[in-house]
Amino acid sequence: MGRFILKRIGQTLIVLFIVSVFIFLLVSFLPGDPVYAMLGGEITQETYDRWYLELGLDKPLILRYLSWISKAVTGDFGMSASQHKEVVAVLAERVPVTIYLSLLSFFISIPLGILFGIISAVNRGKLLDSVLTTFANVCCCLPQFFLSVLFLYLFSIKLHLLPSFGFVWPWEDLQKSLLQTIMPLLCLTIGGIASICRQTRSSMLEVIGQDYIRTAKSKGLAQNRIIFVHAMKNALIPVITLMGLRLGGLIGGSMFVESVFNIPGMGTLLVMAIQAQDIPLIQACVLLIAVVACVVNIITDIVYAAVDPRIKV
Amino acid sequence: MKHLLEVNGIHTCFMMDGKKVRAVDGVSFHLDRGEIVGVVGESGSGKSVTMMSVLQLVGAPGFVESGTVYLDGEEKNLLEYDGNSEKMRSVRGGRIGMIFQEPMTSLNPVLTIGYQIQENIMKHLDMDRQQAKERTIEMLRMVKIPDAEQRFDYYPQQFSGGMRQRIMIAMAMSAKPDILIADEATTALDVTTQAQLLEMIRSIAKETNTAVILVTHNLGIVARFAERIYVMYSGSVVETAGTRDIFKHSEHPYTRSLLRAIPRLDDPRDRILIPIEGLPPNPALRPDYCPFYDRCEYRKPECAKRNKPELEKVGEEHYSACWLTREELRQKEIEIQNTPRKAAPQKNIGSEKVLEVKNVRKYFPVLKGIMKRKIGEVKAIEEITFDLHKGETMGIVGESGCGKTTMARCIMRVYRPEEGEIKFSGVDIAQMKDKELQPYRSRIAMIFQDPFSSLDPRQTAGSIVAESLLINKSCKTKEELNRRVDELFTLVGLDPGLKDRVPHEFSGGQRQRLGIARALSSDPDVIICDEPISALDVSIQAQIINLLEELQAKLGVSYLFIAHDLAVVKHISDRVLVMYLGRVVEIADAQQLYANPMHPYTEALLAAVPEADPDVEEGKAAVPISGEVPSILNRPQGCPFHDRCSKASERCRKEVPKLMDKGDGHMVACFLYQ
Numbered sequence: 001m002g003r004f005i006l007k008r009i010g011q012t013l014i015v016l017f018i019v020s021v022f023i024f025l026l027v028s029f030l031p032g033d034p035v036y037a038m039l040g041g042e043i044t045q046e047t048y049d050r051w052y053l054e055l056g057l058d059k060p061l062i063l064r065y066l067s068w069i070s071k072a073v074t075g076d077f078g079m080s081a082s083q084h085k086e087v088v089a090v091l092a093e094r095v096p097v098t099i100y101l102s103l104l105s106f107f108i109s110i111p112l113g114i115l116f117g118i119i120s121a122v123n124r125g126k127l128l129d130s131v132l133t134t135f136a137n138v139c140c141c142l143p144q145f146f147l148s149v150l151f152l153y154l155f156s157i158k159l160h161l162l163p164s165f166g167f168v169w170p171w172e173d174l175q176k177s178l179l180q181t182i183m184p185l186l187c188l189t190i191g192g193i194a195s196i197c198r199q200t201r202s203s204m205l206e207v208i209g210q211d212y213i214r215t216a217k218s219k220g221l222a223q224n225r226i227i228f229v230h231a232m233k234n235a236l237i238p239v240i241t242l243m244g245l246r247l248g249g250l251i252g253g254s255m256f257v258e259s260v261f262n263i264p265g266m267g268t269l270l271v272m273a274i275q276a277q278d279i280p281l282i283q284a285c286v287l288l289i290a291v292v293a294c295v296v297n298i299i300t301d302i303v304y305a306a307v308d309p310r311i312k313v
Numbered sequence: 314m315k316h317l318l319e320v321n322g323i324h325t326c327f328m329m330d331g332k333k334v335r336a337v338d339g340v341s342f343h344l345d346r347g348e349i350v351g352v353v354g355e356s357g358s359g360k361s362v363t364m365m366s367v368l369q370l371v372g373a374p375g376f377v378e379s380g381t382v383y384l385d386g387e388e389k390n391l392l393e394y395d396g397n398s399e400k401m402r403s404v405r406g407g408r409i410g411m412i413f414q415e416p417m418t419s420l421n422p423v424l425t426i427g428y429q430i431q432e433n434i435m436k437h438l439d440m441d442r443q444q445a446k447e448r449t450i451e452m453l454r455m456v457k458i459p460d461a462e463q464r465f466d467y468y469p470q471q472f473s474g475g476m477r478q479r480i481m482i483a484m485a486m487s488a489k490p491d492i493l494i495a496d497e498a499t500t501a502l503d504v505t506t507q508a509q510l511l512e513m514i515r516s517i518a519k520e521t522n523t524a525v526i527l528v529t530h531n532l533g534i535v536a537r538f539a540e541r542i543y544v545m546y547s548g549s550v551v552e553t554a555g556t557r558d559i560f561k562h563s564e565h566p567y568t569r570s571l572l573r574a575i576p577r578l579d580d581p582r583d584r585i586l587i588p589i590e591g592l593p594p595n596p597a598l599r600p601d602y603c604p605f606y607d608r609c610e611y612r613k614p615e616c617a618k619r620n621k622p623e624l625e626k627v628g629e630e631h632y633s634a635c636w637l638t639r640e641e642l643r644q645k646e647i648e649i650q651n652t653p654r655k656a657a658p659q660k661n662i663g664s665e666k667v668l669e670v671k672n673v674r675k676y677f678p679v680l681k682g683i684m685k686r687k688i689g690e691v692k693a694i695e696e697i698t699f700d701l702h703k704g705e706t707m708g709i710v711g712e713s714g715c716g717k718t719t720m721a722r723c724i725m726r727v728y729r730p731e732e733g734e735i736k737f738s739g740v741d742i743a744q745m746k747d748k749e750l751q752p753y754r755s756r757i758a759m760i761f762q763d764p765f766s767s768l769d770p771r772q773t774a775g776s777i778v779a780e781s782l783l784i785n786k787s788c789k790t791k792e793e794l795n796r797r798v799d800e801l802f803t804l805v806g807l808d809p810g811l812k813d814r815v816p817h818e819f820s821g822g823q824r825q826r827l828g829i830a831r832a833l834s835s836d837p838d839v840i841i842c843d844e845p846i847s848a849l850d851v852s853i854q855a856q857i858i859n860l861l862e863e864l865q866a867k868l869g870v871s872y873l874f875i876a877h878d879l880a881v882v883k884h885i886s887d888r889v890l891v892m893y894l895g896r897v898v899e900i901a902d903a904q905q906l907y908a909n910p911m912h913p914y915t916e917a918l919l920a921a922v923p924e925a926d927p928d929v930e931e932g933k934a935a936v937p938i939s940g941e942v943p944s945i946l947n948r949p950q951g952c953p954f955h956d957r958c959s960k961a962s963e964r965c966r967k968e969v970p971k972l973m974d975k976g977d978g979h980m981v982a983c984f985l986y987q
Contacts, residue, residue, distance in 0.1 A: 211418040219406035
C-alpha cells in the first residue's frame, strides 16, 4: 500500500508540474502588456519599470518560470495588485470559506445520495422508485446558478425567511451563520444528492443481478443483509469515482453559488482576480484548484484500493 | 410422507411482453435421503428453473404459478410461505444447499471466502463467530483446500475456478443440509477437475447421508454419478427411471434419440451420429400436444390430436410421458433401425502433407511498470511438431491453458512464432510478412467457438459469407458472387432465402452453419475448428459434426479440430494430438490412442471423461489424477506433468522428454517409453 501511494504521489507531481507550466504561460498568452493590464494605462514610467522588473519581464521565459515556481512552492506568489496584499494572505482569508461549504455539502450529499439510490434500486419499478428517479433526473439537470436565483427569489424576496447574502463563521454567530448557509448549501448539495443517487441506483441494479447475489439468496440470508453487506460494497465502487469528481467540482466550481450569495470564498475571489487581470492572484488560485483536484484523485484511488480487493496495490 | 422431498406439478412462468410464458410446465419429482438423482435436459428445458422454483429463487419477471413442495419435517407446502419469510430462508442454505454453474462469478468478490462460509453457518447452525470459524476451516479442509487457516482470509479471485467450486461446495454443505442441488456445477471446468469435484460431492454426500440433485446437460455425468434420472424436455419431465434403465431400456423417443445423437468413447470408427432434426420448441409457442412431436421419429398423427402426455408407469420405478404403447414403439423402433441411413462419408486421406509444423515456439513477454519493462515470459507453446495430411482430421485435446488456441493462432499467423517452421504446402510461412502472406491467408480458415459473438450482429448472413470472396477477389461479377454465396448456403444446409437476415435471427446451430459457410467461402485447404460445437446443445451438436464430416468427404479439406470433449474428438478425428502446458505429449491414431494410451496424462484424461453408459462407468476406477493444471507462468521444471504423475521419476523432474515415435506413428513424450 505504501508503495502504491508513493507511486501515485509521484505521478501527481508530474501532473502538477505540467499544470504549473501552463498556468505560468498564462501571462504570455494574455493579450497586451502585462504591466498595463494589471495596473491600467495611466501609470508613470517609473511605476511601469518597477513592475516590469518585479514581474521579471526582462529575463528569459525559462528563468522567469523557475523563479516563479521556486517561490510558489514556498508559498510566495508575490503581491496581489488589486488587493494590495500578499497573495497568500488573501488566499488564507478566502479559501477556508470555500472548503467549509464544499466539505459540508459533500458530507451531506453522500449518505443521502446513497440511501436514496439504494431505496430506489430495491423498489425498482414501483412508485417510490419512479418518484425518486424523476426527482434525481430533474435535479441533476438544474444548474447551480439557476437554483440559487430561484431560492433567492423564493425564500428571501417573497417569503423573507432567509438572508439573501453574506457569510459569517458559526463560531462568530451561530444563528446568523446557519440562516446564511442554508440556501448556498442547498444549491451545492441537491445536484450531488441527485447524481450520487442515480449512480448508486444503476450500479446497485447491476450488482443485484449478479450471480453472487443469487448465491447469497440461496444461503437464506435476510434481505437487508444481502443488500447492505453483499450488494452495497460492490455497488459503491463506481460511486467512489463519482464522489471524487464531485468534491473536485465543488471546490473548483464554487464561483456560481458564491457570486449569487455574495460569499467571500475562493470562487468570488477568482472571478474578481480575472476581472482585474491580477495575474499573480489568478495563477495562485488556478494552481490551488489543480492541487485540490490532484489530492482528491489520490484519495479516491486509495479509497478504491481499500474497498476493492481486486485492485492490486 | 414417504420421501425426503416431494415436488408436485410445478408451473413456473415468465412475463414476456405482457404474455405468460411457461418455462416449467408441470414438473413433479421426489428425492429420498442419501440418494443421488440426475436431472438432464438441454438448455431451455427448464431444469434449472425447476430447482430455483423449489427454493423460491425465481426472480422477476418470473413467478411460480402453482405446485407443491413438501420437505420431510415441514408441515406445510413450502410454496405457501413467502419467498423472503423466515421459514423459506431457513430452508434455503439450511436444509437445501445449492451450488451454481459459474464458479468465477458465484462468490462475492469483495468479501473473503471465510466470511462468506462463516455467515452461512451462523445463519443456520446455532454457533458463535469463533465456532463458526472453526467449522469453516474444517469444511475447507474437507473439500481439500490446502492451508485452510490462512486461506480463510483470501478473496475468491485468489483461487482458480476449480478451487472456487470447492469453496462453493464447502459453503453449501456447511450448514449440514439434507439436500444438495448442484446446478451444472462442473460444466465450466476441465474434465479432470470436473471428475475430482463430482467424486468429492459423491463421497461427502454418502458420508453425511445427504441427498444430491445433479442438474446437467451431460449424459456422461449422470451415467457415472446418478442413481436415478429425470429426463426433461421443454419444461416437462418426459422420462424417469433408474440410471441403468434410462441408458439400457429407454422408453421415451426423446431419450432414445438423444442417446443415438451423442458420440461415445467406445464407438467403432464408422459410427454415424443420428441427429435429432429441428429445434426444441420456443416455450412461448409451445403446442398443447406433446412438445416433442415435431422432432419425434416415432410420432403418429394421433399424437397431435391429444393433450400433452402425462408420465405413465412403464416398468419398475420407470415412467415415460408418451402416448404410444410399447408395442407401437417397438414396431417403430424396428422400422427406424431398418431405414437405410446415409453411410458414414467416405474419407479420402491423401499422402501429401498440407501442413507441417516443426518446433514451433511462442512466448509472450510479461511487461511491468510505466516503461513496460519486460520482466519475464509466458512460455505459451514450445516444441510443437506435427503434420497434417490432405483430407485428414487432426483432433487437438488438452485442458484450458494448455496452448491449443495459441497454437491455432500461430498457424493462422495471427501470431508470429518466435521459432520453428510452419510449412503450408511446402512453403514456410512462419516468419512471412503480411504482404507475402496474402496468397496463403485464404487457404487457411477458421471456425470459432462461440457462434453468438463471432458473427457481426449488424451484417447480413449473405454479406458475412460473401466478405472473404470479395477480399480475395475470387468472383468476377455480381452474379457470380451471388451464385457462389447461394452455393455455400446450400452446402452447409441453410436456405439461401435467409441471406438477408442478421445473425440474431438464426438459432445457435444455424449460426454455426453460417460460420462454417464463411470458413468455406475462400475454398481453404485447412480449416481450424476451435471448439466449434461446445456452445451448442447435444441434439444440435450431432448435426454440425455430421455436416463437417460430409464437407470433408466432398471437398477434401483438412481439419484441425480443437475441443475439450474427448468423445467428440475421437468421433471426428483420424489422429489425435494431446497437449499439456504448451507441449505435445502424445500423437496417435484416434482408435489407438483411446484403446492404448501411452502417456500417463492421456490415460488420466480418458479416465476422467464420464461416458453415457453405466456399464462402462461401473468398470472404471476412481479418478487417477490429482491436483490442477499449474499456471503456465510457473511451469514445473522438467516434464510439465511430473508433479501430477504417479509414475514420475527423478529424471522427469530434471529433463524434458522428447516426442518419440513408438511405431505406427504413435508418438509419445515420456521417459517410461525411452
